[in-house]
Amino acid sequence: MARERTLSEQAFEQFPQALILVDRETTVLSLNAVGERLTGWASRDAIGRPAADILEVRTETGVNLCAPNGALRRALRLGTRINTHFAYLFRLRTSDDPVRVSYSVSPIRLKGKTPDAAVIIIHDVTPELETIELLQDLHGQADRMERLIGDILAVSRIDSGRISVDLSRVDIGSVVGHVCDEVRPMLNGRSLKCRVPEDLPPVMGEARKLHQILVNLLTNAIKYSEPGTQITFNTRADQSAVRFEVSDQGVGIRKEHMPRLFEKFYRADDPIVRRTSGTGLGLYIVRSLVTMLGGQVHVRSRHGKGTVFTVILPRAEATTRTRPRVAVGAQ
Ligand SMILES: Nc1ncnc2c1ncn2[C@@H]1O[C@H](COP(=O)(O)OP(=O)(O)OP(=O)(O)O)[C@@H](O)[C@H]1O
Numbered sequence: 001m002a003r004e005r006t007l008s009e010q011a012f013e014q015f016p017q018a019l020i021l022v023d024r025e026t027t028v029l030s031l032n033a034v035g036e037r038l039t040g041w042a043s044r045d046a047i048g049r050p051a052a053d054i055l056e057v058r059t060e061t062g063v064n065l066c067a068p069n070g071a072l073r074r075a076l077r078l079g080t081r082i083n084t085h086f087a088y089l090f091r092l093r094t095s096d097d098p099v100r101v102s103y104s105v106s107p108i109r110l111k112g113k114t115p116d117a118a119v120i121i122i123h124d125v126t127p128e129l130e131t132i133e134l135l136q137d138l139h140g141q142a143d144r145m146e147r148l149i150g151d152i153l154a155v156s157r158i159d160s161g162r163i164s165v166d167l168s169r170v171d172i173g174s175v176v177g178h179v180c181d182e183v184r185p186m187l188n189g190r191s192l193k194c195r196v197p198e199d200l201p202p203v204m205g206e207a208r209k210l211h212q213i214l215v216n217l218l219t220n221a222i223k224y225s226e227p228g229t230q231i232t233f234n235t236r237a238d239q240s241a242v243r244f245e246v247s248d249q250g251v252g253i254r255k256e257h258m259p260r261l262f263e264k265f266y267r268a269d270d271p272i273v274r275r276t277s278g279t280g281l282g283l284y285i286v287r288s289l290v291t292m293l294g295g296q297v298h299v300r301s302r303h304g305k306g307t308v309f310t311v312i313l314p315r316a317e318a319t320t321r322t323r324p325r326v327a328v329g330a331q
């Protein structure tokens with residue numbers, strides 16, 4: 001019996017997460033080694049005190065585990081187990097930053113239905129969160145690599161003439177919808193306003209190429225502007241064409257850099273531009289694709305104020321009879 005108690009006490013003491021045993025009044029009965037480390041309280045000082053004295057664990061919405069309306073009292077009253085995945089443990093004894101934790105409260109019944117005690121388990125999730133961040137970082141790098149390889153392939157197809165254009169009527173609303181969905185996760189605090197009139201006529205083009213053109217322009221608008229600024233994506237039709245306009249309130253482009261923007265590998269010699277990663281292929285691809293679709297691309301910019309790229313593509317009705325299918329270069 002004594003041996004069993006020693007073993008269970010040792011198991012409690014050496015459990016790899018913080019364990020705090022409280023009675024039904026939430027008075028601390030014991031605290032294991034990880035609990036001592038995480039809270040900063042020695043178990044001999046903690047025992048006999050209300051749990052609220054040694055422990056401040058708050059959910060993301062700010063509710064304190066040990067408050068009168070908190071999870072601990074609820075578990076002791078109702079006899080139900082409570083789990084919370086995202087919470088913060090505040091270090092009451094030190095000025096250290098709060099620790100990200102998950103916790104559970106398990107009521108313990110010796111006899112009868114009402115709980116006599118509860119064990120609080122607190123798990124420091126910092127290492128897991130770091131792993132997630134690392135994975136996200138790797139994911140981001142893999143995304144960038146995929147985009148770069150895609151760009152290099154696109155350029156090599158363009159340059160060798162191995163690219164065909166299959167012109168057909170393209171419904172702009174659905175392309176713009178997909179484009180905006182794709183770039184939204186990159187916004188990071190910038191706002192994106194997409195304005196597409198309901199009655200916009202179809203253009204003569206190719207949905208995939210139009211998609212690639214617009215994603216490139218919007219990615220640039222995001223890359224070369226600060227969080228908190230606005231990016232606007234406007235589309236409007238006139239008698240023969242549809243205009244797509246991507247405006248940002250970003251770093252802008254100096255006059256002397258304008259003539260070379262659409263060249264392969266060209267990046268403006270500007271410290272703000274050099275801070276971002278890029279290869280200088282995006283606008284070369286944009287101009288090549290726009291030309292294949294029979295359109296034009298223009299740029300206006302004021303250094304330090306912002307930039308507007310405009311793509312003009314012919315309306316479907318204006319061209320259906322004259323240009324059903326065009327192949328550029330050798331297949
Ligand atoms: N919206 C913009 N605001 C300010 N500068 C821009 C903008 N768009 C493009 N530029 C300038 O034009 C250069 C060429 O753009 P491009 O998209 O071809 O290349 P990149 O963005 O540098 O790299 P990549 O697109 O290959 O990842 C940029 O490096 C930047 O100097």
Ligand SMILES: [Mg+2]
Pocket residue numbers: 216219220278280281282283
């Ligand atoms: Mg770019």
